[in-house]
Amino acid sequence: MxxxxxxxxxxxxxxxxxxxxxxxxxxxxxxxxxxxxxxxxxxELIKPHIVVFAGSHGIAREGVSAYPAEVTAQMVLNFLTGGAAINVFARQQGIELVIVDAGVDFVFENDKKLVNAKVGAGTRSFLSAEAMTAEQCAECFDKGAYIVQNIRKTGCNVIGFGEMGIGNTSSAAVIMSKLLGLPIADCVGKGTGLDAMQLENKLSVLQNALTFHAHVGNDPLQVLQTFGGFEIAMMCGAMLEAYRQNMIVLVDGFIASVAFLAAFKMNDKILDNAIFCHQSDEKGQKLLLQKLHANPVLQLNMRLGEGTGCAVAYPLIMSAVAFxxxxxxxxxxxxxxxxxx
Missing domain, CATH: 1.10.1610 (5,6-Dimethylbenzimidazole Phosphoribosyltransferase; Chain: A; domain 1)
Known part of the structure; x- marks a missing residue:
């Protein structure tokens, strides 16, 4: 070209x-x-932001995570009190951090530091039902876009995306499998730190879910509605809006990359604005980056999520602009x- x-x-x-x-x-x-x-x-890089979307997953009840589902809400509270890794790294780099309740199964007190965009109290288990309704999926996209529009009004032109949701590596693995036509085994990793037996169970659960939803094709909206989390769908909508606003889009690890993949399937031009901040240690992301012909800035064997890869890579992105x-x-x-x- x-x-x-x-x-x-x-x-x-x-x-x-x-x-x-x-x-x-x-x-x-x-x-x-x-x-x-x-x-x-x-x-110029102006007023950098990282948005962390949080959501509870019904699939977490199927034994696919090493942590209980209530950790999602507990970690949101940790974000709000400034104690998580993303808080530390964002403060270090002078990045504004925005925490979003996209659909956590918990009632948070009125905390001005939390953006309430709750679509529901967590998704259904996609092992035996669609994770969300078409209306809920559309609501995720609308709210994600609205959040980015408000951030853009502050003058911000560079925005990173992270997530929190126990069970969301399972959701992301199935979405990746569907959107890229890959065997689920190629997309599934250890998530929060599963042992070999737990990983085998996770793979079995996800294969059964794919069999149950065999009628679902590769339309990104249908795939998100069937297998997604509220935080993944909302992030996808937010990424598309960030592209519409001509912002630099910083993509974190596996979950964020899968949300990006769905956005890419809706508008492939979003790739022009995307910087993939690191190659996650989660199995599927390396293959996903290859499919997108994307080169990650860092490879630090991280797999935490939360947008931490965006924050850690940001000084290097600043260096590129500075030189x-x-x-x-x-x-x-x-x-x-x-x-x-």
Whole structure:
């Protein structure tokens, strides 16, 4: 594919910096991408946000997680009091953190730090029913878009997405299997830390669920309605809105990447704005990134979720913009360029 005139200008600016061509590796690709999205040779990252969507899953009752379902609500409370990993990393990087109750099976007190977007008190178990109704799925998309619209009004132009929901690696694995036409065994991982026997049970449960819903095709909305979590569907809607608002979209690990996959199936142009922050240690994400031809910024064997990969990668993304804007050129620094034979 030929480059546009503006893309040529971006590459020329990168290549004119006082360094061997390509020597900043992936930072050069990130700088190019952000300049192209923002259509400027002076890109900026303004008021970064990470949104963490939380939801309870009916499938968690089927023994697919090493943790009980009530941990979802307990972790939301931990987020609100600032004690989780994402709180620590977001504070460290000066990132605004937004916690969203997309559908947790718990009644939270009126806490101004929590965005109440509750669609229901958790999904149904997709082992024997659709996880949500079509109306609930549509509500997730509307609320996700609305949340991003409000964040955009603050001036934010870079937004990361994370999640919390015991059982949501099961949901994500089935969604990935359906949307990519892959065997479920290729998509299922240890989640919260299952042992071999628990993993075998998880795989069996998900295979049975796929058999029960054999009539479901690969339409992303139908797949989300059948197998999704409220937080996954809401994140998908939020990602699509972030693209519509021309924001830089920071994608976290496995769950967020599956939400992104659903968004990509609805609008493949969203890939232009997406930076995949890390390759999760959860089994399915490496394969998913390969299918999307996406290169993750980091590989740290993380599999926590919460948007932690976005927060940890953000300083490197800032570095990409910084070198593009502030590094001297060969001409301005009066440095001789590479000799040609």
């Amino acid at each position: 030929s480059q546009t005139d503006f893309e040529v200008q971006i590459q020329q600016k990168i290549d004119s910096k006082t360094k061997p061509a390509g020597s900043l590796g992936m930072l050069e690709h990130i700088a190019f991408q952000i300049a192209r999205v923002q259509q400027t040779l002076s890109p 593009f804007n502030k590094m001297a050129s060969f001409d301005s620094a009066q440095v001789s360029q590479k000799t040609t034979s």
